Amino acid sequence: xxxxxxxxxxxxxxxxxxxxxxxxxxxxxxxxxxxxxxxxxxxxxxxxxxxxxxxxxxxxxxxxxxxxxxxxxxxxxxxxxxxxxxxxxxxxxxxxxxxxxxxxxxxxxxxxxxxxxxxxxxxxxxxxxxxxxxxxxxxxxxxxxxxxxxxxxxxxxxxxxxxxxxxxxxxxxxxxxxxxxxxxxxxxxxxxxxxxxxxxxxxxxxxxxxxxxxxxxxxxxxxxxxxxxxxxxxxxxxxxxxxxxxxxxxxxxxxxxxxxxxxxxxxxxxxxxxxxxxxxxxxxxxxxxxxxxxxxxxxxxxxxxxxxxxxxxxxxxxxxxxxxxxxxxxxxxxxxxxxxx
Numbered sequence: 001x002x003x004x005x006x007x008x009x010x011x012x013x014x015x016x017x018x019x020x021x022x023x024x025x026x027x028x029x030x031x032x033x034x035x036x037x038x039x040x041x042x043x044x045x046x047x048x049x050x051x052x053x054x055x056x057x058x059x060x061x062x063x064x065x066x067x068x069x070x071x072x073x074x075x076x077x078x079x080x081x082x083x084x085x086x087x088x089x090x091x092x093x094x095x096x097x098x099x100x101x102x103x104x105x106x107x108x109x110x111x112x113x114x115x116x117x118x119x120x121x122x123x124x125x126x127x128x129x130x131x132x133x134x135x136x137x138x139x140x141x142x143x144x145x146x147x148x149x150x151x152x153x154x155x156x157x158x159x160x161x162x163x164x165x166x167x168x169x170x171x172x173x174x175x176x177x178x179x180x181x182x183x184x185x186x187x188x189x190x191x192x193x194x195x196x197x198x199x200x201x202x203x204x205x206x207x208x209x210x211x212x213x214x215x216x217x218x219x220x221x222x223x224x225x226x227x228x229x230x231x232x233x234x235x236x237x238x239x240x241x242x243x244x245x246x247x248x249x250x251x252x253x254x255x256x257x258x259x260x261x262x263x264x265x266x267x268x269x270x271x272x273x274x275x276x277x278x279x280x281x282x283x284x285x286x287x288x289x290x291x292x293x294x295x296x297x298x299x300x301x302x303x304x305x306x307x308x309x310x311x312x313x314x315x316x317x318x319x320x321x322x323x324x325x326x327x328x329x330x331x332x333x334x335x336x337x338x339x340x341x
Contacts, residue, residue, distance in 0.1 A: 034311075036080025040325065041083070043072065043073070047094070058328065070119050073120065076331045099135030130167050153234065178203055210237060217290060242270065260281060262275055285317050
């Protein structure tokens with residue numbers, strides 16, 4: 001019997017390589033485009049210091065005074081970064097069991113939010129970290145109670161009441177975006193209701209929907225002077241799970257989240273992809289302190305090219321599905337992107 005099928009014709013082996021032949025060609029066919037406006041810069045404002053203080057485990061990142069915070073924010077804006085995320089660092093003696101300095105209009109974070117909104121208006125989006133861990137003397141993200149067996153546990157519902165007060169105080173101070181990071185059940189709905197009741201219907205919420213109990217947060221705890229002893233595994237997510245993140249993200253969207261987030265970023269790109277494919281709202285990813293510190297340490301030892309790995313890591317996060325990326329590299333990365341134009 002004669003074979004009447006079409007003869008095999010080899011595909012030219014150089015076809016893919018022709019699209020890599022020059023910078024202009026590579027840019028023309030690039031599937032992932034990273035922009036300065038995609039980046040969000042986390043920043044720390046500390047009480048009781050008279051000069052910016054570098055965080056030893058995060059080279060180039062500082063606990064700021066109000067003046068240095070404004071200068072660094074201007075530098076970010078000039079580079080094309082359009083959003084900063086503020087974390088407050090109170091003095092140890094001001095912390096208490098319920099994190100009450102978080103709601104004080106004159107407290108370190110709310111005072112900085114007001115000053116930054118006055119300085120930048122709507123030109124730079126001011127996001128506020130809405131969590132009690134920086135303000136509690138035990139370092140947990142909520143109110144700690146003894147359960148019936150004598151174990152110390154975070155009281156979810158009591159914490160929600162404090163998050164409501166904290167979010168309204170931050171919105172009153174001028175925050176454009178509230179960013180609750182404590183992983184309490186029902187926190188988005190509780191905060192949305194409190195904001196709307198206080199006349200802050202236009203203030204957005206970026207939910208930490210998939211926040212894992214990660215070992216990559218170590219340098220951050222130095223950055224905020226954390227008082228935590230132990231861990232947060234009873235309320236942050238298990239690194240082994242993915243479906244749980246999809247459920248958390250779905251619940252947060254139903255409760256009124258305007259953005260959702262995956263944290264950390266690089267070790268959880270599979271989670272980021274899954275969340276991004278399912279989400280009807282923008283998805284952010286947080287390249288956390290440990291990720292930043294690893295790249296800085298390797299570069300300082302001469303093992304990696306810092307600019308190259310910075311840009312490759314951010315591109316990978318964007319490629320996985322992030323619409324926004326919180327990163328301590330934001331200003332430097334934005335400058336690199338501007339120079340490539």
